[in-house]
Amino acid sequence: MDKLTIRGGHQLNGKIRISGAKNSALKLMAAALLTDEPVELRNMPNLADSRFMARLLSTLGVDVYWPQGDSTCRLNAANISSTIAPYDLVRKMRATFNVLGPLLGRIGHATVSLPGGCAIGARPVNFHLDAFEAMGADIVIEQGYVKAAAIRGLNGAIIDLPFPSVGATEHTMMAATLAKGTTTINNAAREPEIIDIANMLKAMGAKIEGEGTSTIRIEGVDKLKGVSYSVMPDRIEAGTYAMAAAAAGGDVLLEGAPAAEMTSLLEHLRKAGVTATVEDNGVRIQRNGARLKAVDVDVQPHPGFATDLQAQFMALMTVADGTSTITENIFENRFLHAPELNRFGADIRVQGKVATVHGVDHLVGAPVMATDLRASVSLVIAGLVAEGETEVNRIYHLDRGFENLEEKLNACGARIERGADTE
Template identity: 60%
Template sequence: MDRIALTGGVPLYGDIPVSGAKNSAIKLMAAALLTSEPVRLTNMPRLADTRLLGRLLARFGCQITESDGPDGQQSILHTPEITSSFAPYDLVRQMRASFNVLGPLLARTGHAKVSLPGGCTIGARPVDLHLKALEALGAHIDMHEGYVFAQAPRGLKGAEIEFPFVSVGATEHALMAAVLAQGTTVFKNAACEPEIEDLALCLNAMGAKVSGAGTPTITVEGVTSLHGTDWPVICDRIEAGTYALAAAMAGGEVRLTNVRPDLIGILLDKMREAGCAIETAGNTITIRRDPAQKLKAVDITTRVYPGFATDLQAQFMALMTLAEGECIIRETIFENRFMHVPELSRLGANIVASGGEARVKGVDALKGAQVMATDLRASACLVIAGLAAQGETTINRVYHLDRGFENLEGKLSACGADIRRLKSDEPVMELEE
């Protein structure tokens, strides 16, 4: 199993191109099942999650061609016929978002058998809202032996659906099913994430009639069929925020390209409050910090978009470990998203977590150690901490990183970071106590 080794204390200087958004790309790939015509997705990230979903889509008859096109990395997905509507446990358990193939399969074929997703290390994240939304659209749902059996032989029908709480996954899932439903569907208390708007705009380019995406109320006028399209995947705001925090942690000057600053505005404001110099221009963000400059402690509370993203909480906590003073970080989205705290403590951080609140008191320095990644964002948090830690930090179980970051080591190395990937048979340098 691969590991990542870093030698900290090296300021970063250079440009980092931000990839297409993982959280948008995987939903756009699922949406390609809704048409028999080719869908060409550009600005496509090459990730473990997109490869896994591609394997699942291939089971349904989807032909996927990956290449470097005039618009960068692209994937052409073509499903002329749904040859199977069965999604087995062995594939769905590896990535929760795979469950979202249920809606497109049901909408196009009238039936589907999809495994329930496995547990999640950062919280329960049940699929109840997904299934209730599909039932409201007229689907008959049965569950047994760990599988969801969904049927709508006469097609789905429009409905008014109010989510009891904001759910990104349920909003996206129900939206993909509703575009081929008969009549009008109105979603209330819908999630407002940019990736949902990206999905809706792509569906509209395929012939759907969706309005209001990006607001709490989304209206869908059902159509009988969709056609193919070309669509650029939105930039990854979480990757952009992660590299912005990495630059602030290490110090130096880094320019992020292919990014939309408006998507991480609240993060940039918090970073300015912490003492970072940040400039935005067009699709670029420049982060500057003198490594000798002390950061200031800043409180954050995670919220649904446009609030502070839970997917940036761990990375921001890493930054705060070296800030002057004490801050409080509150997690309101996932009940188990402080698993990175013990690993940061191994590097010398002073953090006390209880329930959904963590108190971070800045220390003078972090010191390299062996640590273990517990999930995707925690992995990025440990990389950020390692960039500033004295000596060498080795991060184990970095397969999490490959799920959501494309060429992370290469992008950071290009800016001067001393970071490298260790294969399982390579020795780890032992640190002196």
């Protein structure tokens, strides 16, 4: 395994191009199963997770052409040879579970392992399965596998989600495109990635309305066609680099950053004393060296403050003037990064779903360990501002969600080296 060695204390100045959105790309890849015609995905992020999804699709019989270093992935699911997604693949990444709905909608049956993924809470898939059962699927869970069948096809249904789950909204929407009749998803999640997926499905011939609102209606069609589609820019990556620039100080243009989807974060950064300017080609983040101000965060579903940016904002608040509270309302067990940040000399105390951050005047580099994808990059942000040298171990988490992270930061003046892990 690799590690990152960071020498802190260097401002960031320059430009960072924002990659395609991981949280959207993985579901768009799964949606290729809905058609027997070619699907071309442009602006694809070259990540461990997206490459892993390509591997799973290949095992199902999808023809995948995606050369290393290429941002265009071509998928052709004309001949699905298997409807079984095995444990060895699904256990490593939750998004792979989203092949279930497309297979069920198009083929009428699928066997998919229950998912694994980062250790940030249970994140059960019962909302997904309840929706498919409401659409007429027979579902049995045996030996860790979901066995689902709808031999006569799925039927439209009214789906009332108990919580605006992003995964359940996306998954239900995909399956419903080929169901008979109309499906209505109430209390749907409103994340921008859902709009992105709906836009691609509509380009394939799906009939969807209401995406981006709490009620989505899908009128099923008999067949979807192929498409060439560009993945939206990654608001989480953009937000992460915004906080890296805010922490280290300097002047960084986030080229292609989707400002409209970053409103809550930008508001919080401005309250903290950061200059965040929306420009024609992205978002510019500036901090002239003045100390940050403490700002409270209440994590909520979109359009609220994103849970995937919580760890990064906590890292920023460790060196702010004053005390801030960060309340995590989406996932339990998502403060695993707090003890690691404290190793830098931060003062963070966690009680239940609330973390209280008492800002300190400086951090000191330390050996730390990544615990999940977003937590890992919070340690990088802390390392950028810490005095001395920081070692971030278990960075395979980072490679799952951030494309060329050290190259992008080093091009702006950071001092980050990749090497062999000490473990």
